[in-house]
Amino acid sequence: MDFSWDDLRLFLDVARLGGLSAATETTRLSAATLGRRIAALERQLGEPLFHRSQTGYRLTQAGEDLLARAEDVEAAMLSLKRWKEGAIGERVVRLSAGSWTSMFVAGNIGEVWTVEDRFGLEFVTAMQKVDIGRRNADLGIRNQRQTEQWLAGRLIGKVAYAIYSGRELINGIKAGYFVGIAGDGGQTHSARWIEARHGDRIAVRGNDAVSVRELVANGAGLSVLPCFVGDSDERLVRVAPPIAELETDQWLVSHHEERHEPAVHTVAERIAALMRQHAPLFRGERPNP
Incomplete structure (x- = not known):
């Protein structure tokens, strides 16, 4: 009987997380797709791997047995990956x-x-x-x-955020405009904070961190930056105290x-x-x- 490593990896995610919904984040597959893959694996083995209920998926004895063996395969695959990396240097x-x-x-x-x-x-x-x-x-x-x-994981510090301006009161900065963030960067908590409080004064946007910093430094407008970024750039000046609600671990x-x-x-x-x-x-x- 041939097993697919991809199927075993999906089984490991579902088993460790206790259900399909929780495993969708790590596998990036829908719950329906995960369910079909697990069901196919069960048909291949000829017995159920999980007790299914509204509260989640609980391993059967066959599931427990497969989990131990799948973890051995996972360790072997990791060892193979390390060997390959070692082979190239x-x-x-x-x-x-x-x-x-x-x-x-x-x-x-x-x-x-x-x-x-x-x-x-x-x-x-x-x-x-x-x-x-x-x-x-x-x-x-x-x-x-x-x-x-x-x-x-371990906590290694805290990160403060504040509003920064370029040092010259020109262009958008002089008018009190803000630089916004487009694309994926617009989903960060600092980008959402700007949109919520100053969205009507955003005239220019950048879709990556560096472009936002350069726009602020060159007068396009104000923006929120991590203090370790803004305070390390001599072209920028902090215009208000750190924003308490934006501080992160x-x-x-x-x-x-x-x-x-x-x-x-x-x-x-x-x-x-x-x-x-x-x-x-x-x-x-x-x-x-």
């Missing part, structure tokens, strides 16, 4: 974060990675959460505590099975130390004069 640690945080870490790369390290580092920059459960990243810096049971997240892997652990410890070192900047305690 070094272990690669993938770090996911939003645009600003990725730029900050990149700007301090010597604190996180050096040529003496026996591993490489890959930045996975995205506005949305990158799926660590599926090993699309090894580490993630997030603004919310992890809820997935297979992830481990900063969490460092990893897969619980990989957090003690030497390369992942090393990068995690260095990132945590880097954030501790610059904690006042992230908390908005170092405004530009």
Whole structure:
């Protein structure tokens, strides 16, 4: 009997999360599609894998048996992936974060990675959460505590936000206009805050973090930026105290099975130390004069 690794991976998600609805987020499949795939796997095995109820999916004895074996396959696939990475040079640690945080870490790369390290580092920059459960990243810096049971995380700091202007009162800044954020970036809490309070005064928009900063610095209008960004740019000036309702936590997240892997652990410890070192900047305690 041949098993598909893709089907086993879907089974693992449903089993660990206790149902189809919860697994739709990690698998990016609809509940109906997941249900069909699980049913097909059960037909292939010739017995049910779950007790189904309104409260969720509970494993049968056959499901428990398959879970143990599927986890062995998962470990083997992970080992194969690491072997492949090793064959082309070094272990690669993938770090996911939003645009600003990725730029900050990149700007301090010597604190996180050096040529003496026996591993490489890959930045996975995205506005949305990158799926660590599926090993699309090894580490993630997030603004919310992890809820997935297979992830481990620790609080590494707080991030403050404030309104910034360019230093010259010209153009949109002089008129009191705001720079908005389009595209995926428009879904962040700071972008929604601008829309809710100053949407009628948005004249220009950028669809990525860097363009918004450049627009503000060059007079297109005011905007909300993380304090560690605005206070580090000499072209910008903070025009009001940090916005209390926008302050977020900063969490460092990893897969619980990989957090003690030497390369992942090393990068995690260095990132945590880097954030501790610059904690006042992230908390908005170092405004530009």
